[in-house]
Amino acid sequence: MESSSRKHHVRCIVKLGGAAITFKDKLEALNRESLSRTSLQLHEAMGGGVSFNMDWSKNLEVPDPIDMELHQKHAFVVVHGAGSFGHFQASISGVNKGGLDNSLLVNAGFVATRLSVTKLNHKVIRALASQGIPAVGMPPFAAGWSTHKRIVGSSFLDVVLRIFVDAGFVPVLHGDAVRDSHQGCCILSGDVIVRRLAEELQPSYVVFLTNVPGVFDRPPSEENAVLLQEIVVYEDGTWSIARPRLEAPVKTEMASHDTTGGMATKIAEAASISRLGMDVYIVEAGTEHALQALKGNIEQNWIGTIVRKANST
Amino acid sequence: MESSSRKHHVRCIVKLGGAAITFKDKLEALNRESLSRTSLQLHEAMGGGVSFNMDWSKNLEVPDPIDMELHQKHAFVVVHGAGSFGHFQASISGVNKGGLDNSLLVNAGFVATRLSVTKLNHKVIRALASQGIPAVGMPPFAAGWSTHKRIVGSSFLDVVLRIFVDAGFVPVLHGDAVRDSHQGCCILSGDVIVRRLAEELQPSYVVFLTNVPGVFDRPPSEENAVLLQEIVVYEDGTWSIARPRLEAPVKTEMASHDTTGGMATKIAEAASISRLGMDVYIVEAGTEHALQALKGNIEQNWIGTIVRKANST
Structure with a gap:
């Protein structure tokens, strides 16, 4: 790729967790309120300014050109999970286990x-566009x-994505079913996509928006669950909890229809991203803490989990 | 590309005209009945057999594995127009004229x-999947x-598309807004996509499904409009009407919000495809004539327009 095409540094890759924007237990149930709040916050984090509706599906509300200025430095990339869109269909049919070529x-x-x-991707783009974010689906x-043995293989996407970002668009990717050259097919999770993009795009920071205030030492619904405030990742890929000090080992949860793994997978993915040198924030969607994370500017009383490389500031 | 990857010959590229699957005069109005009939016919043309619902969005109707056999030789590619989805938005904002980088x-x-x-693409895929066609959106x-001066440039799509067809999927493309390296952006019409794919995939035949019985010598709503049954295309790209014999010159129509051209463009596109050596059928969606065309097996009393290369049988 020509270096001249790298005109915009990507500021942030944000993952909208499936649990944050959908109701995970009910087939194809969107959490409209959470998605709408997050879209508003994304607009503010990207620089704010005049917001006008880019969803012209109900009527052709064309804004007055006099009021319009073109800001093209959004430089955000959005990835969302599947939540109750896709997980049920994938797990009931075993898409993640492969067998595309011999099983109807x-x-x-x-x-x-x-x-x-x-379908969910379309709803997310509509929500973003209606806040004036120039979102385009990918x-x-x-x-x-595609993948090979469930590992992401070469893709044309990086080049294309770079073109989109340079054009001022906000690409919106998602967990998806893809072809696997070894087992036929598999599920490519949003988390894995975020890591792959972080490697390629080297954003300043990465934000995971979830439905809980961060990563806990046990399922957050359990009594005495403790929020892990800071996780430090070492060169060899291992990680430890820097804040708060804990005595018991960390437990994790996994919903039965979550074909892409639970919190253990999420910490591992976040750790592998922060090893690239950028801070990772895991925070509850729609809160003031989410907005601080999206702005890359967290304050003293911030509530969430930071995953960062050891020895970095 | 390795020749080994070309295991499936593409039998047919079919264009679902925007006027055939939507109501062109009303914003985002789907012609459900026409789309449903066409999906049924496509299933039959692809080989028929047991049809079961691949749209599991309402409930998880997983078919009984005992009844299931995997047929992977669909080898159809579907392209659809925009109709009342997209045309209004594009024309009111001037997307086809460019200016993406300096106009909000x-x-x-x-x-x-x-x-x-x-949104329309999703509805088309849903309609196809609900008839048991393994449709995937592209x-x-x-x-x-992307384009350069509105001419389709290099794209990664051909390789990807080939992989999809080989995997037994039916890719579904559509007219779209794309980046143009000269003017910033433009509208890439479904017809242009069909031609580009026909060059690359060399299908046995191409079918254009429209809302009228074929191409006429004047707007078909006018009295005495005559259906052009056969158009012959010469090496130099010019074309003439072989059947029936006409005396007056051919008139064409163009809807004011049709940003991708009217019937003249369609004949020119069909002619440029048939020059590649394959017959092009232009026929009314949902009719028995459409089904014959989709099967590549038109009968004596067939009603529609054939566009074919001179000297071909």
């Missing part, structure tokens, strides 16, 4: 999963992402 | 147009298509 059930499940996740499968 | 109106129009056309912009 998997074949149908693949199509049904994609139909569901792209379904990973359609953009040529 | 164009920027917003680009986002609004994409939001609308991808929004051209997201897949890296």
